[in-house]
Amino acid sequence: xxxxxxxxxxxxxxxxxxxxxxxxxxxxxxxxxxxxxxxxxxxxxxxxxxxxxxxxxxxxxxxxxxxxxxxxxxxxxxxxxxxxxxxxxxxxxxxxxxxxxxxxxxxxxxxxxxxxxxxxxxxxxxxxxxxxxxxxxxxxxxxxxxxxxxxxxxxxxxxxxxxxxxxxxxxxxxxxxxxxxxxxxxxxxxxxxxxxxxxxxxxxxxxxxxxxxxxxxxxxxxxxxxxxxxxxxxxxxxxxxxxxxxxxxxxxxxxxxxxxxxxxxxxxxxxxxxxxxxxxxxxxxxxxxxxxxxxxxxxxxxxxxxxxxxxxxxxxxxxxxxxxxxxxxxxxxxxxxxxxxxxxxxxxxxxx
Numbered sequence: 001x002x003x004x005x006x007x008x009x010x011x012x013x014x015x016x017x018x019x020x021x022x023x024x025x026x027x028x029x030x031x032x033x034x035x036x037x038x039x040x041x042x043x044x045x046x047x048x049x050x051x052x053x054x055x056x057x058x059x060x061x062x063x064x065x066x067x068x069x070x071x072x073x074x075x076x077x078x079x080x081x082x083x084x085x086x087x088x089x090x091x092x093x094x095x096x097x098x099x100x101x102x103x104x105x106x107x108x109x110x111x112x113x114x115x116x117x118x119x120x121x122x123x124x125x126x127x128x129x130x131x132x133x134x135x136x137x138x139x140x141x142x143x144x145x146x147x148x149x150x151x152x153x154x155x156x157x158x159x160x161x162x163x164x165x166x167x168x169x170x171x172x173x174x175x176x177x178x179x180x181x182x183x184x185x186x187x188x189x190x191x192x193x194x195x196x197x198x199x200x201x202x203x204x205x206x207x208x209x210x211x212x213x214x215x216x217x218x219x220x221x222x223x224x225x226x227x228x229x230x231x232x233x234x235x236x237x238x239x240x241x242x243x244x245x246x247x248x249x250x251x252x253x254x255x256x257x258x259x260x261x262x263x264x265x266x267x268x269x270x271x272x273x274x275x276x277x278x279x280x281x282x283x284x285x286x287x288x289x290x291x292x293x294x295x296x297x298x299x300x301x302x303x304x305x306x307x308x309x310x311x312x313x314x315x316x317x318x319x320x321x322x323x324x325x326x327x328x329x330x331x332x333x334x335x336x337x338x339x340x341x342x343x344x345x346x347x348x349x350x351x352x
Contacts, residue, residue: 031071
């Protein structure tokens, strides 16, 4: 069964095709992961996933979504990630981290505190974006990044990749989806610049390409590099799947190994036709037309559903998010239901 076949990724081999998607926990202080993150991520590695990707981890303090976001903008944070990455690897899973900058969606409350923009009295900080356009009514107006700010941003991603390596991560996913900063540059709905980083497709994708190139310079050639994108904005005149295919073709030559395909997040109040596996066709199209490995994500909740996606060559991996929150052992349950073999840790074998 292909879902439980190994997948080579450069020098690594994923033990199956089920990956734990990065999911923000909003539970850090000063960007520091703690015991919550160790147990949350570690239990899913024990659960049999091939790779476990830590949540959107900010490359700078300014790039956090909320004050509870994890970070990797300093060496102390990198050291705190080290035992977490080591535990994931010790369970046979590839430890990954998603490097991110929230752009104009930064400086927000945690979701269970309302999720809206922080006020100055609540500790709001200055946000940045390609253009000075707020995310929504009542949100702060971001500062448009100048040339020096763009250079610093690229340097921040590069330094974060170096720290991720020092922390023991073996996979990096760059976050260019869900309306965060790299996605904001990609979409003409949020990028109104008239310089080398705005206007044409080549200019709007320039920052993403430069970040990928900068990270690949310091990320070892034997380790995989992934990119998460929103395949479309679900809004007229926005980023779409045809542009996603074109971007995927271009970044493949920069040393990218897989594109993780999500959608939306750039604009509020957009109607998205959410249904089981609703983003899988995007992953299939990009895989087929760009000739690059893809990951499918979005309301993948059943073992047969996951198996069919991989068996039908619609994606090379499935990324499990909310179902993984409900059941950290989803891969083991799927193996049992599908009659596949997924060896359990010695401590758990009596249950299998």
